[in-house]
Amino acid sequence: MAGLSDVMLDIRRRQRVRPHSPSELVGFWTGEDLLDGRRVKSNTIIFRTKGCHWAQKGGCTMCGYTYDAATTPPTYEDIMAQYRSVEDKIEGSVVKLFTSGSFLDKSEVPERAKGEILSSLSKKAEKVIVETRPEFVTDNTMQEAKKYVARLEIAVGLETSSDRIRIECINKNFLFKDFARASETAKKYGVTTKAYLLLKPPFICEKDALEDIVSSVLDAAPYAGTISINLCNVQRGTIVDELFIKGAYRPPWLWTIVEAIKRVHGKTGSIIMSDPLAAGSARGPHNCYQCDAAFADAIRKYSLTQDLSVFDGLQCQCRLQWEKVLELEGWTFGAPLIY
Amino acid sequence: MTRFFEVTHRDGAARLGRLLIRGGIETPYIERPGSDSGVIVNDGNALVHGQFSCAVDSFNVPPHVGLPYHVRDEFVRLFAPPVRGEIAMEAPRGAVVHPGQVVEGADMYIMAGARAIEGDARALLDSFIKIKGSAKPDTALYVPALATPENLAMLVYLGADVVDDVLVTAKAYQGLYLTEDGEFSLDELSGLPCACEVCRSYAADGLRSLPPAERFALLARHNYLKLEEELKRAKLHVRRGMTREYVEKQCRSRPWLTALLRLADAQHDYLEQRTPTYRSSEMLACSAESQNRVEVRRFAERVKTRFSSSGDILLIIPCSARKPYSNSRSHIAIARALGKYRGYVHELILTSPLGVVPRELELVYPAAHYDVAVTGVWDLDERHWVSGCLRDYIDTHTFKKIIAHVEGPYVEVCKQTGRDMTFTSKGRVTGDESLSSLVEHVMAAVAELGTKPRGQGELMLDMFRGMADYEFGAGRGDHLVPKNGVVKGRFPRYVLFDGREQLCSISPDFGSLSLTLEGAKRLDLGPDYVVEIGDFVPRGSVLAPGVIGANLQIRPGDDVFVKGPKAVAVGKARMSGYEMAESTRGMAVELRHVERLGS
Numbered sequence: 001m002a003g004l005s006d007v008m009l010d011i012r013r014r015q016r017v018r019p020h021s022p023s024e025l026v027g028f029w030t031g032e033d034l035l036d037g038r039r040v041k042s043n044t045i046i047f048r049t050k051g052c053h054w055a056q057k058g059g060c061t062m063c064g065y066t067y068d069a070a071t072t073p074p075t076y077e078d079i080m081a082q083y084r085s086v087e088d089k090i091e092g093s094v095v096k097l098f099t100s101g102s103f104l105d106k107s108e109v110p111e112r113a114k115g116e117i118l119s120s121l122s123k124k125a126e127k128v129i130v131e132t133r134p135e136f137v138t139d140n141t142m143q144e145a146k147k148y149v150a151r152l153e154i155a156v157g158l159e160t161s162s163d164r165i166r167i168e169c170i171n172k173n174f175l176f177k178d179f180a181r182a183s184e185t186a187k188k189y190g191v192t193t194k195a196y197l198l199l200k201p202p203f204i205c206e207k208d209a210l211e212d213i214v215s216s217v218l219d220a221a222p223y224a225g226t227i228s229i230n231l232c233n234v235q236r237g238t239i240v241d242e243l244f245i246k247g248a249y250r251p252p253w254l255w256t257i258v259e260a261i262k263r264v265h266g267k268t269g270s271i272i273m274s275d276p277l278a279a280g281s282a283r284g285p286h287n288c289y290q291c292d293a294a295f296a297d298a299i300r301k302y303s304l305t306q307d308l309s310v311f312d313g314l315q316c317q318c319r320l321q322w323e324k325v326l327e328l329e330g331w332t333f334g335a336p337l338i339y
Numbered sequence: 340m341t342r343f344f345e346v347t348h349r350d351g352a353a354r355l356g357r358l359l360i361r362g363g364i365e366t367p368y369i370e371r372p373g374s375d376s377g378v379i380v381n382d383g384n385a386l387v388h389g390q391f392s393c394a395v396d397s398f399n400v401p402p403h404v405g406l407p408y409h410v411r412d413e414f415v416r417l418f419a420p421p422v423r424g425e426i427a428m429e430a431p432r433g434a435v436v437h438p439g440q441v442v443e444g445a446d447m448y449i450m451a452g453a454r455a456i457e458g459d460a461r462a463l464l465d466s467f468i469k470i471k472g473s474a475k476p477d478t479a480l481y482v483p484a485l486a487t488p489e490n491l492a493m494l495v496y497l498g499a500d501v502v503d504d505v506l507v508t509a510k511a512y513q514g515l516y517l518t519e520d521g522e523f524s525l526d527e528l529s530g531l532p533c534a535c536e537v538c539r540s541y542a543a544d545g546l547r548s549l550p551p552a553e554r555f556a557l558l559a560r561h562n563y564l565k566l567e568e569e570l571k572r573a574k575l576h577v578r579r580g581m582t583r584e585y586v587e588k589q590c591r592s593r594p595w596l597t598a599l600l601r602l603a604d605a606q607h608d609y610l611e612q613r614t615p616t617y618r619s620s621e622m623l624a625c626s627a628e629s630q631n632r633v634e635v636r637r638f639a640e641r642v643k644t645r646f647s648s649s650g651d652i653l654l655i656i657p658c659s660a661r662k663p664y665s666n667s668r669s670h671i672a673i674a675r676a677l678g679k680y681r682g683y684v685h686e687l688i689l690t691s692p693l694g695v696v697p698r699e700l701e702l703v704y705p706a707a708h709y710d711v712a713v714t715g716v717w718d719l720d721e722r723h724w725v726s727g728c729l730r731d732y733i734d735t736h737t738f739k740k741i742i743a744h745v746e747g748p749y750v751e752v753c754k755q756t757g758r759d760m761t762f763t764s765k766g767r768v769t770g771d772e773s774l775s776s777l778v779e780h781v782m783a784a785v786a787e788l789g790t791k792p793r794g795q796g797e798l799m800l801d802m803f804r805g806m807a808d809y810e811f812g813a814g815r816g817d818h819l820v821p822k823n824g825v826v827k828g829r830f831p832r833y834v835l836f837d838g839r840e841q842l843c844s845i846s847p848d849f850g851s852l853s854l855t856l857e858g859a860k861r862l863d864l865g866p867d868y869v870v871e872i873g874d875f876v877p878r879g880s881v882l883a884p885g886v887i888g889a890n891l892q893i894r895p896g897d898d899v900f901v902k903g904p905k906a907v908a909v910g911k912a913r914m915s916g917y918e919m920a921e922s923t924r925g926m927a928v929e930l931r932h933v934e935r936l937g938s
Binding site for chain 2: 001002004006007028160165168169203204205208211212214242243244247248317320321325327328330331332333334335336338339
């Protein structure tokens with residue numbers, strides 16, 4: 001029987017992808033982050049690689065990042081050219097390295113490039129965060145990375161602590177215990193862990209999504225000093241996109257993330273953050289489209305301050321709509337109640 | 340098979356019934372998930388919840404992953420509902436189904452994610468057809484989170500037994516004020532066009548100035564009351580057998596609902612399989628869609644394929660408002676003018692929307708039961724349809740002479756057939772000049788063709804022959820009506836005898852023949868219109884569980900021959916043949932005469 005991977009492959013085959021040069025970065029920007037309780041400048045670099053190995057086998061149901069992959073696999077020189085294009089712009093304490101796959105996967109980032117980039121960054125920044133799937137967090141990779149950079153953090157897309165949801169809704173292809181093992185392996189080498197969680201994967205209703213994210217934060221906290229909650233947005237060429245187009249998916253309400261944060265605040269020792277990407281659009285997390293900007297601001301502010309009072313001023317009569325959605329969406333038996 | 344639901348009334352796909360829990364709950368029913376009175380226990384998403392409920396006085400919906408209509412098949416297969424064994428059989432069970440799935444053994448089927456196809460007429464119709472096609476006919480259908488006062492009648496018309504107040508509540512909290520003919524933002528209303536308890540207590544401004552929680556709760560109350568009111572209205576029309584008439588007007592509130600009705604007509608089979616052949620209710624043809632309703636199409640189809648008459652002269656005359664036509668002033672005037680020459684012609688009545696009605700079938704439903712908006716102007720569709728029916732009739736018969744005694748738009752319709760005919764009317768068909776012209780032409784044709792007349796008795800026997808052909812299939816009339824048959828009674832309550840043996844009578848109320856056992860035997864019905872029953876002698880009625888097999892042509896209202904090892908009987912079908920065969924509850928045939936066999 002065809003599984004989610006087959007469907008993803010089918011969707012990916014049909015997706016028209018713009019050709020990308022192997023020597024051009026996907027993106028670079030600076031922002032703010034929280035480091036040891038301080039607000040610091042941070043840098044985000046997204047490398048263009050051959051793409052996530054799991055995405056090439058179908059991959060996750062919400063992930064469209066793989067369409068940024070290079071048409072031909074970037075060589076050591078290509079990756080270094082990407083790095084050099086922004087090297088001089090990097091300033092501040094934190095640098096986050098993404099590949100839309102795994103920075104530690106040597107088939108994405110050649111070992112030599114990885115070493116050189118990390119060692120260059122160790123001179124520029126206090127802390128380096130690398131995105132990776134747990135299978136690349138091994139004694140080897142940790143030992144190797146630690147050679148170059150003193151303060152390292154792995155960022156793993158755990159998405160949820162529910163194996164059923166991670167496997168059957170997201171098609172993530174790893175278990176909670178794989179995440180826990182990765183975190184423990186990292187810890188042995190003094191490497192910290194950041195967990196990315198996903199609010200509202202496809203196939204579940206708003207209330208189940210809220211409850212899942214709350215328990216996921218609590219479950220992940222012992223393994224992750226930082227927990228970043230991604231609010232599912234609808235990326236082209238994904239199962240989530242297909243469901244969205246057919247009226248079968250709605251991104252999460254911003255009320256839900258606020259409620260989730262309120263419920264877990266102070267219950268963990270971890271930093272809880274969320275970047276409400278695409279908030280206020282139909283394809284992104286939204287409430288009633290009137291109050292979304294204020295919500296997005298408050299959520300960003302909370303991420304930098306961990307101060308619950310940033311939500312105090314938030315009011316909108318769509319809260320009552322959202323409460324009805326929590327109460328009744330399960331009674332649509334498979335469709336959003338209010339889009 | 341179900342022990343927890345029973346259909347009590349049918350009107351096409353629409354039905355009234357009872358959920359057999361808590362002493363019986365009438366359907367169509369509005370489930371209210373937010374309240375304590377709900378009859379459905381929803382175990383939620385299977386990916387998150389694992390607990391199976393087993394309440395004996397509720398419909399238990401096991402953990403599921405609901406998928407709306409348009410998702411791809413792979414998901415439907417991937418998230419197929421879990422197969423449950425014996426445990427759940429003790430308690431009423433609901434199953435969440437995608438139209439692409441076949442799930443057996445549930446008592447209630449829930450149309451997954453119907454909310455996602457609000458406004459998508461094609462998808463919704465297909466969902467009804469597929470789910471109804473795979474579920475047993477005596478199980479309940481729940482269409483969740485879709486009902487509004489606007490669309491409820493249409494959902495009921497298509498076969499929904501359970502709906503809920505979920506969407507009207509959600510809309511209330513979006514500030515929407517619902518009525519049966521539209522939804523309005525509360526902000527745009529200057530007055531509240533309703534007399535429910537909420538709208539009696541508040542003016543629009545007053546409602547608007549309330550704090551949101553209170554305002555939305557009151558809107559939700561109003562929306563629910565409108566939904567409930569619409570449900571009561573829909574039930575009334577189902578009971579009256581006038582659901583179609585109601586949805587023909589109710590569907591006007593939204594283009595997609597009108598589209599839904601038209602698509603359902605185009606699908607034909609779904610409604611046809613469920614639509615009674617004969618009934619006592621009036622049939623109103625007030626909209627363009629009336630022309631496509633099952634009763635109209637079926638009548639035309641049967642006139643074309645089942646009915647035939649043979650003679651020299653065809654006389655085409657216009658319909659009359661009064662039914663049966665023979666009782667109308669215009670038809671009486673024509674009959675009087677023709678006098679004895681009436682026996683030389685075969686009369687055919689031209690009418691919209693039925694097309695053509697042979698005189699022999701004027702008592703048949705819906706020929707004697709319809710009423711139509713008359714303006715004297717026929718639109719293109721009507722002309723095209725009626726002239727098509729007339730052309731078919733002319734071409735499938737062998738009349739030598741065709742006389743059209745018609746006026747106004749009927750003339751055009753006759754000419755549009757492109758067939759050769761003589762027009763005899765000078766102005767009004769009942770004018771003296773017209774009538775004498777008619778008689779002149781008939782006399783001339785009779786002289787020219789050497790036509791033999793039919794006597795009064797023969798005309799009446801032909802009515803029985805024609806009706807039997809129409810009801811039971813071409814040629815059956817000759818089986819039923821003996822050459823020397825005798826018709827007694829006053830029009831239209833004719834009774835047919837063979838000597839002293841009564842064979843059948845005409846039931847003008849229902850527009851059908853009413854057979855005696857002897858009549859049914861002579862019709863030699865097998866396998867059409869035969870219901871086979873088990874090893875028992877039925878009394879009064881045959882219930883569905885007693886039916887072993889039933890012919891698939893059978894529709895509610897048909898006279899059927901009931902046959903079993905212990906008895907034969909004749910009666911009126913109360914459900915369609917496919918339902919008799921597959922149902923475990925309800926009356927299948929209401930018996931008229933029973934005969935015990937041997938011993």
